Amino acid sequence: MKSARRSSDCRRSSCPIANALDLLGDRWTLLIVRDLVFRGFREFGQFLAGGERIATNILAERLDRLRCAGLAVRCDHPVDGKRYRYYLTEKGIDLIPVLVQLSLWGAKYTPDHAAPEKVLREMRADPDRVVAGLRASLLKELGVVRKS
Amino acid sequence: MKSARRSSDCRRSSCPIANALDLLGDRWTLLIVRDLVFRGFREFGQFLAGGERIATNILAERLDRLRCAGLAVRCDHPVDGKRYRYYLTEKGIDLIPVLVQLSLWGAKYTPDHAAPEKVLREMRADPDRVVAGLRASLLKELGVVRKS
DNA sequence: CCGGATCCGTTTCGATACTG
């Protein structure tokens, strides 16, 4: 675990967006958060097989980063014992509005994407409601996990 | 101008977020868009001096990328003749909701940032109104520029 | 001077192989 903070100390951030981008401004981090939010992925292997061909070392480092930054927590697998599960914290859950807006933008401007049109319609119609729904479900799950 | 698309062809994106991140998932692109939206920067030199120490080659490449992707346009300077000005297109302007949500998240979780508290309060209270205001002003500016 | 383009040393990424 010698990774942690290498890139975040070089820019004397002066605005909330720059601060956020210090953590999220790379090709993979937000994609992992997306998988945690929309696809319900929780385990290393799921992210690996998640379609986007992330390398194992990159995935490990990003998961580590997310934990160091307090966006995610790692828990032992309830039965397996040799695997872990990753859950978003409140801080990570609070990124859902960003993901929703990013989805809407991406859906508007990139013709080919395999996103369920139903969810997109809901997002367009009432983004706050979609955010609230996802947030509630993830918070509930987090509450259960934390007690264990 | 041989740059253009080098990184975007490697990932067979399957969701709007991945598509969006293909363009925006790096350390600088969204920062430049932020400067176009919130700081009113329009010229190369402004971005360079904008505080974050971006290198000239990186800046040039990112501005080029934004133009190739249709997020920005480059116009001649009205009086100087040897400088340019960059403006967001509608596609770029549509990123404002993302920036606003990113601002709110960053402001919530990073204590030290030099963002005007007034705007943050407005964003928290009524993000849609803030988005609409910024959008209207940028669209108007774009309209004027396009006629010239 | 302004807006880049080019060169080059350094850092980070990413694919594969390997380990507990």
Add this chain to the structure above:
DNA sequence: CAGTATCGAAACGGATCCGG
């Protein structure tokens, strides 16, 4: 299964050069 080790490739960053 969940990572680490390695190593080549790409990106970054600084400096410098160039055309207008």
